[in-house]
Amino acid sequence: MAPIELFVAQLCPFAMRARLVLSEKGVQAREVEIDLRNRPAWFLQLSPQGKVPLLRHEGRHVWESAVIGEYLDEVFPQRALLPKDPFARARARTWINFADSRLYAKTETLLHSSDPMVHARIGAQLADDLRFLELHAFADLPQDGPYWLGAEFSLADIAFFPWFEQVCVLERYRGFQMPAECNRLREWWEAVKVRSAVRAIAEPPEFYLEGYGRLAAA
Numbered sequence: 001m002a003p004i005e006l007f008v009a010q011l012c013p014f015a016m017r018a019r020l021v022l023s024e025k026g027v028q029a030r031e032v033e034i035d036l037r038n039r040p041a042w043f044l045q046l047s048p049q050g051k052v053p054l055l056r057h058e059g060r061h062v063w064e065s066a067v068i069g070e071y072l073d074e075v076f077p078q079r080a081l082l083p084k085d086p087f088a089r090a091r092a093r094t095w096i097n098f099a100d101s102r103l104y105a106k107t108e109t110l111l112h113s114s115d116p117m118v119h120a121r122i123g124a125q126l127a128d129d130l131r132f133l134e135l136h137a138f139a140d141l142p143q144d145g146p147y148w149l150g151a152e153f154s155l156a157d158i159a160f161f162p163w164f165e166q167v168c169v170l171e172r173y174r175g176f177q178m179p180a181e182c183n184r185l186r187e188w189w190e191a192v193k194v195r196s197a198v199r200a201i202a203e204p205p206e207f208y209l210e211g212y213g214r215l216a217a218a
Contacts, residue, residue, distance in 0.1 A: 004029040007043065007054040009036050011211045013104065013162030014065035015053040016201075020158045021069045023197040025076045029055075037218075066096050069155045081155045088149055092156040095137060095148060099159040102129045107163065110174055111212075123176045134182045146191035157192055164189050168205040169212045 006022070006029045008015035022029050034043055039050050046061055047054045055062040055071070062071050073081045082089050103126065110122040137148065145151030148160070164185075170176035178185075192198055 005032055005056040006030070007032045007034050007047070007052050007056070009034050009052045011166075011208065011215070012036070012052050013166055014051075016162040016165070017065040017158050018053040018055060018068045018072075019201050020161060020198065021072045021081065021155070023201050024081060024153070024158070024195075025072060025079055026197075027072070027076050066100065066155075066159065069158060073155065081153070081158065083149060083152060083154065092149060092154050095156045096159040098129075098133075099163065103160070103163050107170065110170065110176075119174050123170070123174060126170075126176065127179050130182050130185060131179055134179070134184055138184055138188075146188060148188070153192075153195065157188075161192055161198065165193075165202060166208050169208050172209055173212060173216065 004022075004027065006015070006018055008019065008031050010033065019031075034040070034052050036050075036052070043054075044050050046056070047063055049063070051063065053063070053065055053068060055068045057071075057075070062068050070082065082092055106122050106126050106129070110119060110126070113119065113122070147153050148156035167176070167178065171178075193202060
């Protein structure tokens with residue numbers, strides 16, 4: 001099997017997604033750290049948008065974290081991370097899209113703005129998105145497990161994990177607060193973070209707080 005290379009950035013939540021998939025699969029990859037503030041010319045030739053993560057496997061390149069996740073799930077079918085049932089697969093993809101278009105997109109806006117009014121507005125929208133998840137994400141699932149799709153850990157869980165792992169940054173630097181009523185989401189988080197594959201690569205809050213603090217001061 002040809003070696004796998006994963007191009008990452010230390011604080012990138014999307015790179016964390018790809019790393020989580022590899023960890024769950026038990027697949028080793030050589031990680032290449034990319035400075036997103038000073039992208040090397042050679043990397044820009046590999047990545048069409050200059051973004052991480054970028055996966056190189058057997059001489060070919062795959063980008064976009066959601067696509068990388070599905071690619072790895074197909075190439076390494078052990079410990080499948082998408083269910084066979086078409087409806088369950090559709091649900092997983094729906095929530096992955098929600099994570100990307102709602103949580104991560106708004107978080108990027110929030111972190112890149114220095115306007116307190118923007119902080120308040122986007123923070124309120126994120127809180128509403130979390131309340132929506134609390135009401136709807138687990139509503140029609142059988143109560144047979146703690147994860148996004150029930151008993152089986154999936155790419156949907158992986159899509160959301162990095163956002164919750166780094167929410168401490170929003171709390172510290174943007175005054176964000178998780179809605180108190182999101183108990184089901186907290187139960188999900190507690191179940192995910194104790195998985196052995198997650199523990200193997202997860203970082204403590206201090207890692208992200210210090211990292212974002214350095215970026216803000218640069």
